[in-house]
Amino acid sequence: MWQENGLVFASKHGTELDAANVRRALRVILKRTDLNPDEWTPRELRHSFVSLMSDAGVAVEDIARLVGHKGTVVTEKVYRKQLRPVLLEGAETMDLIFPGED
Known part of the structure; x- marks a missing residue:
């Protein structure tokens, strides 16, 4: 509550x-x-919440407010784990380096 x-x-x-x-x-x-x-743990749930909100496109300022952070620095550096964009960017880069046959 x-x-x-x-x-x-x-x-x-x-x-x-x-x-x-x-x-x-x-x-x-x-x-x-x-x-x-x-x-x-409650900590894992908190990290998951921040990551899911971030992946859904919620502004980092709004996420920070929802989890009670005074600013966005801790939200961005500690809690937000956006693996999908990083993996996608890496895969696209590898496709450019090693183009396959289409």
Whole structure:
């Protein structure tokens, strides 16, 4: 729950949850899915959210605001993992260097 005090995860009483309780609650939820609870953490979900928003064309300023960053530097350098454009650019470059038969 997002509140004026900046809490992202709050208890049913509106108090702040500590990190261990958030991780524990996430593991309980993940065990009900096909996802491996040992591979997913709140941090992984945060990185995935930023990357998916970025791949969908959401402006980095909007993504930074959504994840609570004061500016875009941390969002761009730490969280945004845009593999698809990098892989595509690399593949296109290799096609230019080593053209195949059409």
